[in-house]
Amino acid sequence: MNRNIKKVAVLGSGVMGSRIACHFANIGVEVLLLDIVPKDLLPQEEAKGLTLQSGAVRNRIVNASLETALKTNPSPIYSKSYISRIKTGNFQDNMKDIVHCDWVIEVVVERLDIKKSVFDQVEQYRKTGTLVTSNTSGIPIHLMTEGRSDDFKAHFCGTHFFNPPRYLELLEIIPTPDTRPEVVEFLTRFGDKMLGKTVVLCKDTPAFIGNRIGVYSMLAITHLVEGLQLSVEEVDKFTGPAMGHPKSATFRTADVVGLDTLVNVANGLAQNAPDDEAKAVFQLPTYITKMVENKWLGEKTKQGFYKKEKDDKGNSVILSLDIQTLTYKDQSKIKSTTLEATKPIDDIRKRMKVYEQGTDKAATLFRAMHYPLFEYVSRRVPEITDDFYRIDDAMRAGFGWELGPFEVWDALGVRETLEKIKTEEKRLPGQTGEVAAWVHDMLNAGCESFYQVIEGVKHFYDIKTKTYQPIPGASDLIVLDHIRDNHTIWKNSGVTITDLGDGIINCEFHTKMNTIGGDVIQGLNKAIDIAEKDYRGLVITNDGKNFSAGANIGMIFMMAVEQDFDELNMAVRMFQNTAMRIRYSAIPVVVAPFQLTLGGGCEFSMHADFVQLHAETYMGLVEFGVGVIPGGGGSKEFALRASEEYKPDQIVQNTLKDRFLTIGQAKVSTSAVEAAELGYLREGRYAITMNRKRLLADAKAKALELAEAGYVQPAPRQDIKVLGNQGLGIVYVGASSMHAGKYISDHDKKISEKLGWVMCGGNLSAPTEVSEQYLLDLERKAFLELCAERKTLERIQHMLTKGKPLRN
Template identity: 85%
Template sequence: MNRSIRRIAVLGSGVMGSRIACHFANIGIDVLLLDIAPKELLPAEEAKGLSVASPQVRNRIVNQSLETAIRSNPSPIYSKSYVSRIKTGNFDDNLKDIADVDWIIEVVVERLDIKKSVFDRVEQFRKPGTLITSNTSGIPIHLMLEGRSEDFGAHFCGTHFFNPPRYLQLLEIIPSPQTKPEVVDFLLYFGDKYLGKTVVLCKDTPAFIGNRIGVYSMLALTHLIEPLGLTVEEVDKYTGPAMGHPKSATFRTADVVGLDTLVNVANGLAQNAPDDEAKGVFQLPSFIAKMVEQKWLGEKTKQGFYKKVKDAQGQSEILSLNLQTFEFASQQKVKSSTLEATKGVEDIRKRMKVYEKGTDKAGELFRAMHYPLFEYVSNRVPEITDDFFRIDDGMRAGFGWEIGPFEVWDALGVKETLAKIAAEPKRLPGQTGEVAAWVHEMLAAGCDSFYQVIGGVRHYYDIKSKAYQPIPGSSSLIVLDHIRDSKTVWKNSGVTLTDLGDGVLNCEFHTKLNTIGGDVLQGINKAIDLAEKDFKALVIANDGKNFSAGANIGMIFMMAVEQDYDELNMAVRMFQNTSMRIRYSAIPVVVAPFNLTLGGGCEFAMHADWVQLHAETYMGLVEFGVGVIPGGGGSKEFALRASDEFKADQIVQNTLKDKFLTIGQAKVSTSAVEAAELGYLQAGKYGITMNRARLLADAKAKALELAEAGYIQKAPRTDIRVLGNQGLGIVYAGANSMYAGNYISEHDQKISEKLGWVMCGGDLSAPTEVSEQYLLDLEREAFLQLTAEKKTLERIQFMLTKGKPLRN
């Protein structure tokens, strides 16, 4: 593929435009962000003597939009330094500059006439062959091409980034009949590999795939509230994580997105999909119409299905809307035997079976939602897509479902569910109890599921060939779920070791939150033993929701409460020794973190030969929050890295101070890039993978590269320069002043002094070179001393029971 993208133009700097610009800046591309020039001065501009011709006035709209985006939380940009990659301008002065870009992305208001007027101007400056796409959530793509040139049409496509584009993985690509196939192929490739998206090829149908199915699912649920007698709280409790959906579930999601946005899409579907048998679902229930009329649109209007208020004591409370009385009241606790039954079922597919059998309102809602949904999605093939797996991709990546509707159907049994679909009461418009003919044809062809894993590669039932075919692109991915059963070489209660092929072994955690206890430490050491004997390299990676939440603090708490300090000393020593084995094994070790990578998970990454991490990695040493210092080699490692950064012409205490504060303030990165800026990663020893699905394959490739380059086992360091009393004086003075100013508690001061003691090498009269083992011994001693403190035990207990840190 000869096309490359070095510079893009984003036309329109609103909520989506500015954030799309930021995400392209995230991947290293220069961005030209343009918007309209103001026609009038603001009072503040007038007071400064500016005119509408002044550059700061002409670019006011675009600059304010970009600034608002950068200040937003969560941030759309990996690092503030990346903002320099975005150049701003306006349509009047700078549209000519699009002649120098490789891709033009139009993100103006969702009105066809305005989009077409922008394209009229674009054609004056766009050079032939430049990609041109319109970001839209539903305007038909073919209508935008009226009056356009042949070259424009050949290189034009619809794109639909889901908001916020950095975090939501779905990118829909909607070609027109004029779009060159190679342009479509490039956009699919670029979106996957470089933007890190799940890229879904869509037909030019109303709302495309994600919103067509997602909005149907949400609105179908609203039509079930009255017949099932459900409350707002019940709906969100039943349709949240237990069902494999996000925490925001249904109504909280509507409040965040904005009820007006949901209504606009629904109205568009009601008007533009006249042949949809379930179009009545897109007719709004009376309570939604009433909410829109009263401007109860969600967070943007401070009330929707929920409303945040302060009680008489000044405490915040979130009230919920009673859909019968239309009054807000305190939320009622939701109890459900079905939800209780699902709690211990980690496997989402097994959990779906438990949920379906529920005998209370939760189980009834599950069936009332899913049976019509199965009917609906089967009927959308081939209308909105020829390949049903794209619907599942869209729901997972765009709406945060753990598994899509066809995957849920598979989990329940395709054939077994048909009779249930037919027997389900017909509560929804268009619901008949009949699924599409191609599903019956699939079963008749001897294919009893929508998906199969064959030879470690996921296949789907192809309607045209009536046989299973590999999902495009899946052969280049490594999915542990698909190979674990046949490639496991060893396992215990917390770890599975899997042969990835080509001489690479994988060590996978599968404890709760992937926390690290004795079973995980045993598994890592076993993995290194086996890899040194029979493999070329080791990867430490998993397919969980987070890489690791750190050490099993429950285990530490029990040992400390029982004052079993010999056992605790042994456990901490084993943790440290495991980190050191990761660094000093005879084979290269690559750690592949993603999402939460805290405490011990961070320490393992810090000791690896290479860290191949996902762009969305939130890494940090957070032990201060539970009253201790990093005890798995993290405190030692920051002292070592400070030593390596000391320079003769600089004040070395400042380098030590920066490292100390990163641990002392429990800083957690908000991206992989920030993890490097905070010092958790080292230059030349890490790589960033944009697409989470590719992380394990990238980690394996790097492990092989290190092995085949001629890996040489290293020896532990004995040349770490520590500052002794020279550094301790600064640490102790700083901690004391922070305590005196009420910035930290007395116990925080004590933890700070223990950390300083380790990082400065203890009571040494002058800067001295010490070994790693010397620092590890200090680290372990300080860790054990802190676990004997009552306030530390209070912090650990609070974290275990409340799930958040206690400052005591």
């Protein structure tokens, strides 16, 4: 049967429940969010004459929880307008309304008796065939079905979202023996395509997969710290981005999550996994026990492994905990020859090899934590999963690791690491030095790695057949790393052009932060040349962490400092011309941005025939922060879009003002949806991909669709209405009043006036229709004039050296 999810009930509005509700609202689903009815009135409610029967009182808990969630930063919701998709209520008055819901998600407190009582009510009101799932992270799923009807059992399983559900990709699905296979298949597909998740099928074992391995890894480090005489800040420096882990690393992550949460999971594992050979790792070190006793639980108690204080001068300083004395001290600057050696290595797999071979404390910790981890994860197969690749999926998606443990093991060499595991001196409790037998069987079968890429598709070693099999769903994806070697048709230092098949090629940036300099401009023009000659369409995207941080401002700074304005003029003209080629090429161009898409990256997106963007795209024209206006066609493009929005019965200056302020305030979207609301995307010319892994395949499909529809090269616009002096008056008055009120500096005022000059078409006595090239020439002239300003150079230098804007 076809199953559609139009309305979801979320039972429990705490930290997880309210945020799960928001994420379902993000994808367009109606949400019914319910929680308990308060037992007592608050003083302010009594003062208003309210009673326990008043609606505002009965829904106080759920409304307060949702309000708290919506105030958090980063936000759990794509757009404020989506809040209306969430209706709130309570278990007593509104549980009957779940009859209209297609999926009921229980997210109440982690107590089996309470969950069962909630399911009693669900059973009473749900319609036959309604999905029911629990978001528990610790209670065995099968225990929740005791006493339930056959239909309930058939449509019930665990769906464990990780917090925050909008941003963390992992969704664990835990079926029971009674769960119908088609239910699991549906949830897997829905979680992947609609919710944008990496869906990991788990067995009903303690802490499932993500927390079982993730908490083991974290606690293993807490046991190693004292023996290796490492400080808190050393551990976080060594186990952060250099190792392919998040910036929060180990102890900072514990502070954010809450030490009590970590301890609860650890205690649950110690009690519920009695046969785990490494169960002693889940026994807490003494210093953590004392921290919990002191209620040093992290951010929620204002101190944990780190503590923020004011120094003698009133400045905020962050102290770190000395785990030997349990006192706080100033953080020391961490130096490591191993980390220095890894810095220039972008390829994470090559970096792992260098990290392992170091001789200092960082490398010692790397070996001491990874060798037992390899042993541990090998022994969890088939206990927690039959297929080891799910462990890697869970650690990447749930804990933000760039590589899962088996992928790291592959990078180090499976066979050569076995002896190192045996001889590692820094043993953890339960570590024997022997990995699971299936690893030896794999090597004996002539398979030297856990993974192989075969014809562009990632395969894993299948333990049952002792052969490599494609990872389910991998053939639907396009991964540049997997096809680049065999399908590259051109490259330079900043760009690689790859044949995606079916007549579509991809242009990929791979500069630092994917900034746009001469090499990228050359590569983009070459990609259009190639596509126009021999192909049907072009996609512009990459596999980096961010689509693009914008133009290479270091290059602009050098030209401006040396007053080489002829060269700078040529560079800006080339940038503009490249944006215009993206728009007016003979083949369809689809740009597929994600994460940071700033400055020039935003401008290229704005000029594409179509933008296929990831839901988590943070797009903006941020040039004001470095003292200039958008000079790659962005200022022109906002004038063009304002022109299209002018209506005879409206005050056109208001439309101009909105567009002007988006650039003037350097507004960056917090989601793809907000990028559209800010005007960076055009109606009918963009689509959102929820799952980042699917972005390139979706973009290719769109390019192919445009080509097959009979793409016709458009003609440059000659009909852009600009307001001239009529608009400039508004801009100048607004800038002057902001300056008089000390909201903006002298230089901000000057930049604002330059932007207004471009968007209004210069000194024109009346509204006039002009060409794109006319506006581009104004834009380039204003950009160059601002680059000649000392305060602009100060702003660019500050951004280059400090990484943040200067207000001067």
